Amino acid sequence: MGNALPDGPLHYVSLGPGTGQKDQALLRYLDSRGQSACYIPVDVSAEMLRLAQREALQHLHVPAGDVLPVQLDFSLPRNLDRLSTVIRRTVGDEPVLYSLLGNTLANFDSDSQLLALLADKLLRPQDRFLLEIANTADQSDAVARAAAQEYENSPRFREFVTSALMQYTDLRIDMNSLTYEGTVEDDRALKVKVIYHNRTGEQVELTLPDRSTVPFPDRDTIRLYLSRKYTQPGVEKMLAEARVVKAGQVHDTGHAAFDRPAFGMTLLLLQSTEAPRTPAGPDPFAASGPRA
Ligand SMILES: C[S@@+](CC[C@H](N)C(=O)[O-])C[C@H]1O[C@@H](n2cnc3c(N)ncnc32)[C@H](O)[C@@H]1O
Structure with a gap:
C-alpha cells in the first residue's frame, strides 16, 4: 500500500x-x-x-x-x-x-x-x-462448472457448508443431497451456489434451536452458500x-x-472518488505484506 x-x-x-x-x-x-x-x-x-x-x-x-x-x-x-x-x-x-x-x-x-x-x-x-x-480470467459455462467443482472436490468445504444446518437444525444430513451449481452471471462473474435438496420423498420437520419447527417439503431446497469469481x-x-x-x-x-x-x-x-487522487505506489505486498 x-x-x-x-x-x-x-x-x-x-x-x-x-x-x-x-x-x-x-x-x-x-x-x-x-x-x-x-x-x-x-x-x-x-x-x-x-x-x-x-x-x-x-x-x-x-x-x-x-x-x-x-x-x-x-x-x-x-x-x-x-x-x-x-x-x-x-x-x-x-x-x-x-x-x-x-x-x-x-x-x-x-x-x-x-x-x-x-x-x-x-x-x-x-x-x-x-x-x-x-x-x-475466463467466462463460459464450462469454466463456471469448473469453479463449482473446486468447491465440490474439497471435503473440508463440504463440512463447512453443512455446518450451519448441523448446528441450527436437527436435520439428518445426507451429503449426496448437496449440489454445486456453477453459472455465468452476465458478463460480471461466475456464480457458485451450493444447495441442499430434500430428496427423502416426504416432508421433513426441522427443529430450530428455539424448539420451533419449520416444514421442509419434499423436493424443496435450502441454499447453503453463494460465491462468485469476478x-x-x-x-x-x-x-x-x-x-x-x-x-x-x-x-x-x-x-x-x-x-x-x-x-x-x-x-x-x-x-x-471524492478523495484527492493518490499516485499508485510500489506493490507493498510483493515481498512481505498480507497475502490472499
Ligand atoms: C469469508 S469470511 C472472511 C474472513 C476473513 N476476512 C478472511 O479473509 O479470511 C467472512 C467473515 O464475515 C463475517 N460476516 C459475514 N456476513 C456478515 C455480515 N452480514 N455482517 C457482519 N459480519 C459478517 C463472517 O462471520 C466471517 O467472519
Whole structure:
C-alpha cells in the first residue's frame, strides 16, 4: 500500500475478520510503519470476534482501550449508520483503513449494492478501503462448472457448508443431497451456489434451536452458500457503481496454468472518488505484506 496510504495514525476497521489471521498481518504492517491506532473488528458472529481479537493482536502491544469489537450485521443500512457514528466518535477526523477480505463480498446476493452502501455510509475522502475478491480470467459455462467443482472436490468445504444446518437444525444430513451449481452471471462473474435438496420423498420437520419447527417439503431446497469469481469488467463496474477508485497497485495472486481455468485473488486498495487522487505506489505486498 506504501505511499497510497495516508500518513500518521491509521485506524483499522475489519469488516468480517474471520479468524483474524489477515488482520494480524495488516496490524503488523501498520505497526512496522509506526501507524497503528485503533483496531475495530466488526462481525455478526460473537465467536468470530473473539477468535479474531486473539489471533490478530498476538505479539502486538495494542492497549485494550484501542480495541473496539463491534457485533453487528454490516449489510443493513441502519447498522452502518450506527457503526459510522461509533467510528467517528472514536477516531474523529483521523483516517481509517477499512477491509473486506476473503471474497466475503461475493457471498451476498446484492454484492454490488453492498459495496456501494459500505462506501456511502463509511468511506470519507481521507479513508481507504482494502477489498479482496476472487477473480476469473475466463467466462463460459464450462469454466463456471469448473469453479463449482473446486468447491465440490474439497471435503473440508463440504463440512463447512453443512455446518450451519448441523448446528441450527436437527436435520439428518445426507451429503449426496448437496449440489454445486456453477453459472455465468452476465458478463460480471461466475456464480457458485451450493444447495441442499430434500430428496427423502416426504416432508421433513426441522427443529430450530428455539424448539420451533419449520416444514421442509419434499423436493424443496435450502441454499447453503453463494460465491462468485469476478471478471475484470465486473469489478470495474462494481467500483464505478460504488463511486470508488483504485488508490494503489492491484495485487493479483494465483493465476493459473494453461491446463486449468484462470482463477485467482485480487487485492484492491480503494478510495472515494471524492478523495484527492493518490499516485499508485510500489506493490507493498510483493515481498512481505498480507497475502490472499
Ligand atoms: C469469508 S469470511 C472472511 C474472513 C476473513 N476476512 C478472511 O479473509 O479470511 C467472512 C467473515 O464475515 C463475517 N460476516 C459475514 N456476513 C456478515 C455480515 N452480514 N455482517 C457482519 N459480519 C459478517 C463472517 O462471520 C466471517 O467472519
